[in-house]
Amino acid sequence: MDSRHEAERSWTIDAARRLWALYEPVHALTYFAxxxxxxxxxxxxxxxxxxxxxxxxxxxxxxxxxxxxxxxxxxxxxxxxxxxxxxxxxxxxxxxxxxxxxxxxxxxxLPGLPDDAVVTEAADLAWAAAQACEDAGRVLGAANRALPRPPAPHLALWQATTTLREHRGDGHLAALAVQGIGPVTSHVLKVAARESPGRDLRLGRRIPDDAWTAEVDRLSTRGLVRAGPDGEPVLTDDGEALHAAVEDATDRAAGRPWEVLGAAPTDRLAALLEPIAAAARTVVPPLNPIGLPRR
Structure with missing residues (x-):
């Protein structure tokens, strides 16, 4: 891989992570508002x-x-x-x-939303990015991409963010599968990374206490987690490396929409989404089951 292509690929991966933190709060309205x-x-x-x-x-x-x-x-x-x-x-x-x-x-x-022109421009760019999502192996992403565009700009924006996040989520499941990480393991690692509250994940995903404890013990034996001061698991250095590998693979799998959209339009969309995401975050708990990072 030549240095120019490597730099372009690195930008795409960075964009996938940066844009996720901006469109995820918009999608999350349906769960928390x-x-x-x-x-x-x-x-x-x-x-x-x-x-x-x-x-x-x-x-x-x-x-x-x-x-x-x-x-x-x-x-x-x-x-x-x-x-x-x-x-x-x-x-x-x-x-x-x-x-x-x-x-x-x-x-x-929502408080503090920008004017309609900003929302309309954001919707157009987000829709273009969502239509560039790859369908192969992305069941929820593809199903959402196939839906018609809602006439109202704010609803078109929401549907586009939903397609993008489900496309990313499908890729995340594939990244976990490649690492041999099953559902309970993935949630233990998520809690250990301090991305989500353990109790909420266990109850919401209906993970039995004995299954959770057994998995924490197994990952501890493997040297991937250790006991934290609050009683929840914490990632070790090896656990951090595994977590980073999954997140990197997730970002790589989510890069296609931004590669197609291009650097300047992607940066423009990020700027447009900033105030919209800030408004949407007012209904999302700071520590949440979807792993959306704190501001």
Missing amino acids: PAALAGAGPLGGSFWARYVAQRAAPLGQAPTAVVVAAFGGFAPDRIADALAGVAPDTTPTEALETRLRGVDAAWRE
């Missing part, structure tokens, strides 16, 4: 029923096993129980419409 959560109420009786119904909706009437595989880090019975709790006769189309209405309501409550 009170208006979005309230608007999803008719889909089912529990948060998880509504979460699974909306996130899986782009897949259509997919079998439970397919949803489990696509989501990656959830216990199969968490997904099965959530799907069973979705309101009867709810269709994927209705779930898609519900999540857009929820995002629309959440958007209107």
Whole structure:
């Protein structure tokens, strides 16, 4: 690889990480914004029923096993129980419409948003990047990319960020698989990296306490984690190296949209997203299950 191509590739990888921290808060409105959560109420009786119904909706009437595989880090019975709790006769189309209405309501409550011209330009650039996502091996990314563009700019922006984050998430699952890291291991490493709170991950993903403890012990024996002062695991130097390898592979797999969009438009999109992401972050907890870093 010549030095010029290597520099371009390095920029693409850096852009993938930088842009993720800006578009992830926008996508996360559907999980944390009170208006979005309230608007999803008719889909089912529990948060998880509504979460699974909306996130899986782009897949259509997919079998439970397919949803489990696509989501990656959830216990199969968490997904099965959530799907069973979705309101009867709810269709994927209705779930898609519900999540857009929820995002629309959440958007209107955000403080400090830029004017419509900024949102429209950001939506156009983000949509172009999302359409450059690679579909092969990216089930949720491809399913979201196939959805039509919403007419409203802020909803088009949200859908584009959703495609980009699901595309990245699909690549992350592949990176974990290459390293032989299963769901429980991945969550232990995530907590040990201080990216997410352990209790929230264990409860949300429905990881039994004994399975969690056994995995912490196994990774400790391998020298990848050690006990932290708060009782949660902490990465060792070897654990840091493994975590960094997964994150690097994830960034590499997420680089195509930014390579296609180009450096100047990518930088422009980042600048446009800064105030939008700052507004969206007001509803995202500082320490959260999705691993979004603190400002």
